[in-house]
Amino acid sequence: MDTSNARSDLMEQTPLPAPPLPSGDTRWALFLDVDGTLLDFRDDPRSVSVSNDLLCLLHALHEALGGALALVSGRALDDLDRLFGKPQWAATGLHGLELRRADGSFRRITVDGEQQQRMHEATAALAGRFEGVEREDKQMAVALHCRRAPQQFEHLRDAAVDMIGQLPGYELQPGNLVIEFKPAGMDKGRAVSELLASAPFAGRLPVYLGDDLTDEHAFASVHKRGGVGILVGSPRVTHAFFSLSGPAAVAAWLASVLDALSRGTSEI
16 A cells, blocks of 8 residues: 555545555555554553553464564553553654663663753643642653542643743653653654664665654654654544554554464455
């Protein structure tokens, strides 16, 4: 499938079609967001779990793709390993600040200790101003969640925009009822590009699944390489060309991908 003429600007397409399945002569590299894509959202991000069926499916896909499967998440890598049982998969955490390649090599982008401490103090004070806002400490980054108080999101976002100028080295990453303060200069798109430069991802067609604004960088990145972006969840303005309704639909589609890979056939 040729998506080399992918649009460079965001356009609204409602509805987007269902994604294709791999053809027998196409080698895929599969990149998967976690929360909202593989797993349903929870008010408390620490309360989610991975079913054995999903875990077995991902292991089978990893093998069928020759290792060209990666998790791409805003969670820290330690948290991903806790959820998925320390799999031997490539993965990026904290929107690409942490990256583990398929060969097990690892890199982390760090920030100045004083800047990090200033960010922690500022976000703790900010969260305290808004009832129902939960602060998630990721060490190098902090996420402020509004799932229990969605009416607070716009006010929280405005306050965060006012505050970020006082936090050198940090930038804001808005998401689905969440505002994240993270070190500047890295996003999921750059992380995916980094993985695509290494084995076994190099030379393959990149296919990216994600649900959130944080995934738009990755959609744009894979489209520049003629790849496939798949939006998960409700329709919105996006770089993606295809969509799936939610994590259950993602699991069903991934099972079909595995079947197509096993049979070496093409279905759209």
